[in-house]
Amino acid sequence: MFGCRKKAEIPIYSFEKHQRVPNKNTTIYSCHVLILEGIFALYDPRVLDLLDMKIFVDTDSDICLARRLARDVKSRGRDVRGALQQWHRFVKPNFELYVRPQMKNADIAIPRGIDNLTAIAMVVKHIQRALNAKSEAHLKKIAELGEQVMEKPLTDHVTVLDQTPQLRGIHTILQDRKTTREDFIFYFDRLASLLVEKAMDRMTFTSHEVLTPLNLPYNGLRCASAICGIVILRSGGVFEIGLKRVVPDCKIGRLLLQSNIRTGEPELHHLKVPPNLGNHQVLLLDPQIASGAAALMAVRVLKDHGVEEGNIVFLTYMATKVGLGRLNAVFPEMKIVVAGIEDAWTSRWIDEKYFGC
Structure with missing residues (x-):
């Protein structure tokens, strides 16, 4: 989403308590590029209609598991055994059932994540072109308004x-x-x-x-x-x-x-x-x-x-x-x-x- 100009309050989620932190938000404002990230980011048609560009990042499942173990043990207070059980019982099967099918809604799928420098460069150039076009349109409207007033x-x-x-x-x-x-x-x-x-x-x-x-x-x-x-x-x-x-x-x-x-x-x-x-x-x-x-x-x-x-x-x-x-x-x-x-x-x-x- 490019050229966002409004204030938004983003709830803070506690992974240790599995719920939002009461009365705590992160405020974002006046961004040129708003990145919406999440496992269901490409699921809801109402959200898809708001997006200027839709990207699906496809990473090998072994790498995903290694990252998840390191994160859950270090940052979320879980042990290795519990993290592995959760991965095999819930995370991986639900990914295949609900998350991977969202790839069909994406404009571009990027394999290998951050290692795919060519795909990332293409995304950056697309965003730059979109921002330039929106800036030109905005400044044109300001100039037209000046002539009218x-x-x-x-x-x-x-x-x-x-x-x-x-x-x-x-x-x-x-x-x-x-x-x-x-x-x-x-x-x-x-x-x-x-x-x-x-x-x-x-x-x-x-x-x-x-x-x-x-x-x-x-x-x-x-x-x-x-x-x-x-x-x-x-x-x-x-x-x-x-x-x-x-x-x-x-x-x-x-x-x-x-x-x-x-x-x-x-x-x-x-x-x-x-x-x-x-x-x-x-x-x-x-x-x-x-x-x-x-x-x-x-x-x-x-x-x-x-x-x-x-x-x-x-x-x-x-x-x-x-x-x-x-x-x-x-x-x-x-x-x-x-x-x-x-x-x-x-x-x-x-x-x-x-x-x-």
């Missing part, structure tokens, strides 16, 4: 800060190449606070009554749910001080996206978010949006973790019209708050100036 206005869910004299003055300081790093950090933190404050206006609030110091009731508002800031590493870290100034009790999560040098597609390399993320309103932080490809994937990650689209506010300093348009078109219920819009794509520079490297 350039002709459409942004919706009300996109908020651009009013370009007041104060804000234009801050822009001027930040854009000036002569600005020292100390001044850049000071004024960017100030602008980050303004962006977070504006983003808070897009959050959902509920009525809440409190007693004033004079013991009088006051009908006010409070956030409908906890707020979590998700930093897109590393550049999104420039917003953390401004975020903490406005929402000091905000939880922080992080995800690392990097573009594949060969294909240009974003890849998820690290993810750490608070538990029950779906119960939060989320501020997604990244100071620059160019094509919007990484931003699209970041939002997809949040949605896969249970966050409703309407509970996400994307916070950015500068963005291109095409990048904003793509985000707005694909996730129309998400709010976006931006300090300014650029006409053309620029390389990332804000985090380098802020962090000094």
Whole structure:
């Protein structure tokens, strides 16, 4: 299966206890190639319909027995006698009855396993061709979407800060190449606070009554749910001080996206978010949006973790019209708050100036 992009929780199985380990899973995410391996991998027609390539690895039964004895004794707490009895009574006859017939469902059968270098090389080349084709198709769709959104206005869910004299003055300081790093950090933190404050206006609030110091009731508002800031590493870290100034009790999560040098597609390399993320309103932080490809994937990650689209506010300093348009078109219920819009794509520079490297 090529080009998988969704999160999956894989149960952990205990061979010693012959059952799944309770409340323990392995999370996999954003793989380009998903390998489904198992004795019944080619059995269920519903699974076969999902596979791009089906392989049956045929290994000599003597080698299988030797590997099984070494594994069962070393890793599964069994003795040689018990392993042999299991092999002759159950494993081998059931293999011939149920597993070997699945060979007819395979696209290719590889004898001799890892020793068959020619067959393995053929499989690798097939996978590379399939990945290249899917990457080209994906990038083509992104480009087509960019052409479409350039002709459409942004919706009300996109908020651009009013370009007041104060804000234009801050822009001027930040854009000036002569600005020292100390001044850049000071004024960017100030602008980050303004962006977070504006983003808070897009959050959902509920009525809440409190007693004033004079013991009088006051009908006010409070956030409908906890707020979590998700930093897109590393550049999104420039917003953390401004975020903490406005929402000091905000939880922080992080995800690392990097573009594949060969294909240009974003890849998820690290993810750490608070538990029950779906119960939060989320501020997604990244100071620059160019094509919007990484931003699209970041939002997809949040949605896969249970966050409703309407509970996400994307916070950015500068963005291109095409990048904003793509985000707005694909996730129309998400709010976006931006300090300014650029006409053309620029390389990332804000985090380098802020962090000094």
